[in-house]
Amino acid sequence: MDRGLTLLLVAAMLLAASCTAEGEVADAPGACAVAEDARSIERSEPSPADDLLQWAGFEAVESLDVVGSEERCGLDAYAAVALEGDPADVDAAIEAAGFTAQPTPGLSVTQDPVDAASLDDLAGVVSSDQESFQNSAGETLVRMYVRGGLPDGRELLHVWAFTT
Numbered sequence: 001m002d003r004g005l006t007l008l009l010v011a012a013m014l015l016a017a018s019c020t021a022e023g024e025v026a027d028a029p030g031a032c033a034v035a036e037d038a039r040s041i042e043r044s045e046p047s048p049a050d051d052l053l054q055w056a057g058f059e060a061v062e063s064l065d066v067v068g069s070e071e072r073c074g075l076d077a078y079a080a081v082a083l084e085g086d087p088a089d090v091d092a093a094i095e096a097a098g099f100t101a102q103p104t105p106g107l108s109v110t111q112d113p114v115d116a117a118s119l120d121d122l123a124g125v126v127s128s129d130q131e132s133f134q135n136s137a138g139e140t141l142v143r144m145y146v147r148g149g150l151p152d153g154r155e156l157l158h159v160w161a162f163t164t
Contacts, residue, residue, distance in 0.1 A: 052079040056143055056161035057133055060096035063089040064157065068116030077139075078162040082117035090147055090155045101131035101144065109146055111160045122148025122156055139163060 049069035053061055056079055064085035072078040083093070103126035113119050125148035133141050143161040150156055 049081050052081050052161075053159065055079060055135055055137070055139075056081070056097075056141060056159055057135055058093055058097045058159055061093045064093060067156070068114035070114045076163045078160075080111065080114050080158070080160045082114050083157045083159070084150065084154050085157070087149075087155045090157045093157060094145065094147075098133075099128060099131065099143075099145070101129040103128045103145075103147070107146060109144060109160070111144075113146075113158055117156060117158055119146055119148070119156075119158065122146075122150070124149050133161070 048071075049066040050061075052069055052071055053059065055077075058081075061083060064083040067082040067084055069079070069081040071080075083090075085093075105124075105126055107119055107122075107125050108127040119125070125146060127146045128144045130142050130144045133143050135141055140163070141161045142164055143159065145160070146158045147155055
């Protein structure tokens with residue numbers, strides 16, 4: 001079998017494994033779980049940001065306000081969510097997510113924030129290292145966060161998670 005045909009067969013098998021006959025990504029929670037044409041359908045519960053946060057292991061965020069979210073789908077899944085809330089609620093969300101990567105002072109992420117969130121003017125910024133995390137669907141993700149103070153005394157928590 002020639003190399004071109006082999007690559008074509010492998011690509012077709014990968015595509016078939018990740019998609020249903022209707023073109024929707026097969027029952028994966030969170031990032032990339034909703035078909036592209038279904039993204040505009042209004043949903044009352046849960047919000048797309050809630051799905052992304054759950055996919056990334058952040059489930060205790062009810063007391064935080066969603067500022068913005070983004071997901072990208074392709075060979076890898078990518079999710080970014082920005083939240084605002086009281087510092088104690090940000091602490092609780094990070095702790096409940098089981099984050100083990102220790103934060104360090106300063107802004108040290110290479111990912112862009114969601115459009116609705118600016119990391120430039122945050123006070124007391126800390127960034128976590130990247131950590132490997134297995135979510136409830138058994139997917140291994142890389143995730144990280146940045147947090148910092150806002151002028152009103154609340155904090156911004158920006159979470160990124162992606163497969164590799």
